Amino acid sequence: MKSVITGVLAVLIAGGAATYIIANNEPAKEEGEKVETVSNEETTATEQVTIEPPTERTLTAPKSRHPWKNFKREEIQAEIDKGGQVFLFEDGKVLEKGALGVKNTPNTKEFTQGNAENLTIDMVANGWAETIRMYVLDLKEYYPDKEEYFNKLNEVAVALESQNFTTVDTKIKEAKTLRVQ
Numbered sequence: 001m002k003s004v005i006t007g008v009l010a011v012l013i014a015g016g017a018a019t020y021i022i023a024n025n026e027p028a029k030e031e032g033e034k035v036e037t038v039s040n041e042e043t044t045a046t047e048q049v050t051i052e053p054p055t056e057r058t059l060t061a062p063k064s065r066h067p068w069k070n071f072k073r074e075e076i077q078a079e080i081d082k083g084g085q086v087f088l089f090e091d092g093k094v095l096e097k098g099a100l101g102v103k104n105t106p107n108t109k110e111f112t113q114g115n116a117e118n119l120t121i122d123m124v125a126n127g128w129a130e131t132i133r134m135y136v137l138d139l140k141e142y143y144p145d146k147e148e149y150f151n152k153l154n155e156v157a158v159a160l161e162s163q164n165f166t167t168v169d170t171k172i173k174e175a176k177t178l179r180v181q
Contacts, residue, residue: 051142052142053089053139053142053143054085054088054139054142055088056085056088057084057085057086057087057088058079058084058085058086059071059075059076059079059084059085059086066091066094067086067087068086068131068134073127073130073131073134076131076134077134080134080137080138085138086134086138087134087135087138087139088139089139089142089143089146091135092135092149092153092175092179093176093179095128095131095132095135095153096156096172096175096176096179098128098131099128099132099156099160099168099172100168100169100172102121102124102125102128102160102165102168103121103165103168105119105121105124105125121163122163125160125161125163126160126161128157128160129156129157129158129160129161130157132153132154132156132157132160133154133157135153136150136153136154146178146179148178149175149178149179149181152171152174152175152178153175155167155171156168156171156172156175159171
């Protein structure tokens, strides 16, 4: 009877030790890498698959390096929905600057380069808010370490929609700090 109990205890201790070793020897994830856990149906073990952040766009802009300046938001969203890559992390700096400039938007045809007769600040603010949300949607899975940054950008989008430009200024400053950390 003692040998059966000893055998069971030995198996439990060995299993616990193996689990501890596996759990503490996982590779550290690099900043800006997406990590997924993949289960293999034949075994109970899991492995990590690292997906590198995007460095190229699948939607290229002919006149500008920023697609949101050349494509309608519907086209951008369609590209994201089909798995394309529209935004790069570095676009955050440009989007932050654009969001700060919304409060100074003139309601003129010259500002819109003749594309809209009656552009209002409401239209511009909502457009920037939507673009920022698409940026977050397109990139957040590649940068799990930047979750606070993406959350802050979503707060910027809410402030833009309500045209609370003091809050936009504050949230953009906070977002910039989080982006460069």
